Amino acid sequence: MLKMSSMNRSKYTNDFVPIRSITNGVIICDNNEKVTGVKIVPRNIFILEPDMQNMIITNLRNVYNLIDYEFWIIAADRPVDITAYLSRLQLLYNQQSSPVKRKLILDDINKANMFTTNNVVDTEFYLLFKEKDMDKIQKKIRNLIQAFANAGLVATQTSNDDLRIILDNFLNGGTTTTFGTVMS
Secondary structure, three states: OOOHHHOOOOOOHHHOOOEEEEEOOEEEEOOOOEEEEEEEOOOOHHHOOHHHHHHHHHHHHHHHHHOOOOOEEEEEEEEOOOHHHHHHHHHHHHHOOOHHHHHHHHHHHHHHHHHHHOOOEEEEEEEEEEEOOHHHHHHHHHHHHHHHHHOOOOEEEOOHHHHHHHHHHHHOOOOOOOOOOOOO
16 A cells, blocks of 8 residues: 555646647647547537437437447537637727717627627537547548538538647536736
8 A cells, every 4th residue: 555655746737648649630649549530510500490400419319329439428618719809899889989889899899799798609529539540540630520521511620729628627627727927
């Protein structure tokens, strides 16, 4: 049995998470396994006709039944960043001389500010898998993208940023962390 004093305890997450790096949309683990997958663009099927809804659900079931390896489906929340949109609205507001147009733009600015103060997030969906061989990874990704396209959904390979968001959500219990420079 190990004594508490002999155990290496670190206060840093990166000391106990077995990740070497995130490169080219792939998490490279310490044991050389690679975790990657596809990001699936959400689609609101409930606004479609019932026949179309059923077709997409059936096609999606077929996609999952074709996968013959271990995979994880993850829903991750990503904070919505509308600062660029707010800046454009503010510039437009400053350039307007018409009181009616200024009021409409100000209404949009107030709505946008409401989104930023209420921690609005986009929910993104991922299908991840692990594999050691890069050729097999690329083949699986191509097959998944094609299978989801056949089901009426758009999928792309995960990016480094996508994987960081997933890890951040997992390691921080869905709480967004923001680190910045300390100002004096």
